[in-house]
């Protein structure tokens with residue numbers, strides 16, 4: 001009986017260690033938050049120029065990061081390999097509008 005209890009204890013400890021290892025090293029990093037809405041004046045921007053157009057203001061380029069100082073820099077996880085230095089968007093982030101809906105009530109900006 002004692003051996004059975006010890007064996008069960010060992011199994012339990014191993015299971016806990018496996019779970020810790022999974023969450024520490026293997027599980028995908030949780031998103032830091034919800035994608036912020038794009039401001040109302042962004043209506044039709046994605047339809048106008050897609051991710052490349054967004055990049056002209058929010059991306060890392062010759063004019064700085066972000067290129068439009070009044071905008072917010074894209075989080076580093078929006079870039080290939082999670083690095084600003086790539087100056088290339090992660091393919092999974094190209095459809096900006098699927099995550100960043102425009103605040104309702106916006107008029108299309110000129």
Ligand code: HEC
Pocket residue numbers: 036037038039042045046047050051053054055056057058068070071072096097100
């Ligand atoms: C002409 C420059 C410009 C373009 C092009 C542009 N943005 Fe913006 N964006 C801004 C500015 C300026 C702000 C305002 C930042 C603020 O008021 O805090 C902003 C704010 C945002 C925000 C809110 C950020 C936050 O933290 O609240 C999101 C999301 C966003 N833009 C997404 C996009 C997407 C997606 C596109 C392409 C469809 C795009 N933007 C195109 C200039 C631009």
Ligand code: HEC
Pocket residue numbers: 031032033034035036051054055058072073074075077078089092093094095096097098099100
């Ligand atoms: C798969 C969903 C997803 C896609 C696609 C996506 N984003 Fe985001 N974005 C997020 C999330 C979530 C955040 C909040 C910060 C974080 O958790 O990384 C964010 C944050 C931002 C911010 C705010 C940065 C700040 O500091 O406030 C901007 C600007 C932005 N994204 C622009 C874009 C643009 C432009 C594109 C397209 C090139 C895009 N995003 C594509 C999910 C997405």
